[in-house]
Amino acid sequence: MSTAEKPIQELIREHRASLPTPYYLIDEPRLLENLKKIRYVRERSGAKSVLALKCFSTWAVFDLMRQYMDGTTSSSLYEARLGYEKFGKEVHAYCVAFSDEDVRAVRPFASKVIFNSVSQLKRYAPSLKGLPLGLRVNPGVSHSDFDLADPARRYSRLGATARAEIEEAAPLISGAMFHCNCENDDFKKFGEILDHIGRGHEPLLRRLEWVSFGGGIYFTKEGYPLDAFCDRLSEFSRRFGVQVYLEPGETAVTRSGFFVTKVLDIVRNEIDIAIVDGAVEPHMLDLLIYRTDAKIEIPQRGGHTYMVAGRTCLAGDVFGTYTFPEKLEVGSLVPFADAAGYSMVKKNWFNGVQMPAIVVRRLDGRVEKVKEFTYEDYLLNLS
Numbered sequence: 252m253s254t255a256e257k258p259i260q261e262l263i264r265e266h267r268a269s270l271p272t273p274y275y276l277i278d279e280p281r282l283l284e285n286l287k288k289i290r291y292v293r294e295r296s297g298a299k300s301v302l303a304l305k306c307f308s309t310w311a312v313f314d315l316m317r318q319y320m321d322g323t324t325s326s327s328l329y330e331a332r333l334g335y336e337k338f339g340k341e342v343h344a345y346c347v348a349f350s351d352e353d354v355r356a357v358r359p360f361a362s363k364v365i366f367n368s369v370s371q372l373k374r375y376a377p378s379l380k381g382l383p384l385g386l387r388v389n390p391g392v393s394h395s396d397f398d399l400a401d402p403a404r405r406y407s408r409l410g411a412t413a414r415a416e417i418e419e420a421a422p423l424i425s426g427a428m429f430h431c432n433c434e435n436d437d438f439k440k441f442g443e444i445l446d447h448i449g450r451g452h453e454p455l456l457r458r459l460e461w462v463s464f465g466g467g468i469y470f471t472k473e474g475y476p477l478d479a480f481c482d483r484l485s486e487f488s489r490r491f492g493v494q495v496y497l498e499p500g501e502t503a504v505t506r507s508g509f510f511v512t513k514v515l516d517i518v519r520n521e522i523d524i525a526i527v528d529g530a531v532e533p534h535m536l537d538l539l540i541y542r543t544d545a546k547i548e549i550p551q552r553g554g555h556t557y558m559v560a561g562r563t564c565l566a567g568d569v570f571g572t573y574t575f576p577e578k579l580e581v582g583s584l585v586p587f588a589d590a591a592g593y594s595m596v597k598k599n600w601f602n603g604v605q606m607p608a609i610v611v612r613r614l615d616g617r618v619e620k621v622k623e624f625t626y627e628d629y630l631l632n633l634s
């Protein structure tokens with residue numbers, strides 16, 4: 252078996268001496284599976300995909316991602332700059348609210364600037380002559396299981412809502428962005444949202460050159476009707492004469508990242524609790540925000556059950572409760588799955604916990620430690 256095909260658990264065990272925990276592991280062979288689907292969507296539907304950097308900005312794997320995607324989309328000046336410097340290709344520069352300085356600074360990096368409101372569009376369009384501009388439109392419908400992440404929730408500030416105002420500003424833009432999905436794996440629901448957008452904004456869409464449907468569409472999921480999805484996208488593109496864009500974040504990197512930890516202590520308080528050398532708040536913050544458990548790729552049957560918890564002093568620093576085939580001991584490795592999106596971009600120094608290193612398994616099987624953090628990084632993070 253080549254190292255590129257070796258199951259992750261085995262790879263992690265084999266490297267236990269050379270790779271001290273904790274570390275994030277990005278698996279390029281797994282990432283490639285998603286990227287191939289993204290390329291398939293472009294080939295079959297014509298829809299381009301730009302990576303949403305707010306989900307994933309680990310640029311050590313951009314050489315691979317660049318071959319399958321059309322560029323990046325950003326939510327700030329710094330992300331736009333990172334996209335320009337490290338990814339290349341198209342840079343969609345979006346921000347919920349640009350400052351005067353941002354607009355001046357982002358210009359050299361941006362292929363398109365997308366504004367979140369008609370007021371920002373009108374304010375900055377004169378200073379960005381010659382650059383394609385876009386407007387984020389809030390279609391008033393969405394798919395999200397979490398109110399916190401629902402762009403169409405009541406009083407949402409995400410995207411223009413007033414029809415008359417949008418129509419009036421239309422001559423200033425060549426495209427529009429509708430980001431209104433969050434982990435939507437339901438093709439039918441996506442279709443309904445697409446219909447709603449098509450019906451609700453027909454005059455606007457007819458005059459545009461490009462339309463982005465944002466991120467949050469889970470089309471790389473096993474079993475997603477990819478061909479039907481492509482057909483809907485190309486139908487939309489033909490009907491309105493627009494270049495369609497997608498902005499995948501999570502769906503581009505899902506299943507390809509791991510957070511590898513090691514058990515430091517096992518305590519008992521009614522149940523067995525394994526404390527590992529990582530922590531939820533600094534290393535996998537979204538678990539706390541969305542109140543979900545970390546995923547783990549170990550079949551949950553028989554064996555030995557533990558609550559696995561982090562090493563910060565937060566009482567609720569808990570990854571989840573899992574069943575392992577063997578008893579855990581001090582030194583046992585515990586890898587959490589699906590740790591690429593919205594975890595590495597959110598890592599922080601809470602409790603001064605050792606920052607996980609970043610490790611990549613390359614396509615050819617080479618295992619490379621691309622980044623280590625030290626006390627110096629912690630020190631320089633504040634002043």
Ligand SMILES: *Cc1c(COP(=O)(O)O)cnc(C)c1O
Binds near residue numbers: 305466467498
């Ligand atoms: C967050 C976001 C994305 C990426 O969303 P995912 O759910 O990670 O695919 C894309 N576009 C915009 C405008 C976003 O805010």
